[in-house]
Amino acid sequence: MTRTMATIGTKWKPIVIYTIGLKTLRFGEIFARIEIISKKVLTEQLKELVEDEIVAREEFNETPMRVEYTLTEKGIDLLKILNQLTLWNRKYNDPYRKRKPTP
Template sequence: MANEIFICHNCPMTRTMATIGTKWKPIIIYTIGRKPQRFGVIHAKMGIISRKILTEQLRELQEDGIIEREAFKELPPRVEYSLTEKGMELLPILNMLTDWNLKHHPNL
């Protein structure tokens, strides 16, 4: 049994899903897209996510090197999130998933 767990942790799909496989992370990545976004804009575009969960997910994506957080020394303080090069590589994959959904659920 221990060997099965070890193999699972070495599985590329398992590692991928651990990085971006939550309910919100792909949507956050897709929402940030190709231009920096402020926290409030991301929250407004996503709608129903709580500010607390959005903050947690942004931190995790930052820790995984998917997004960058830039704080500007202004009054009022301003923070922008953008995709790293690693994060930008996910956009075509997310677009393919969106295309797949539109193909199989065109009336939704």
């Protein structure tokens, strides 16, 4: 469990996985969609996700070099679980449903 959570991390990786989703995106596209991430952090997170075989990186011999990122089968399986976490969160943490109703 500790190892699983360490692989996923908390802050950025789930967001990067969500952003790529079932699409194939270039670095700049991922960067533009996440908005509040720095290029340095996104580069690091993508590198680790590629190392963990959650994201596949493909280089194309063009000038400037084109690099595309896609979720692997392992990544898509993880995306499905992250989707369930989001549903879980929506179900129980609906901001419009007050935790303790005022009497």
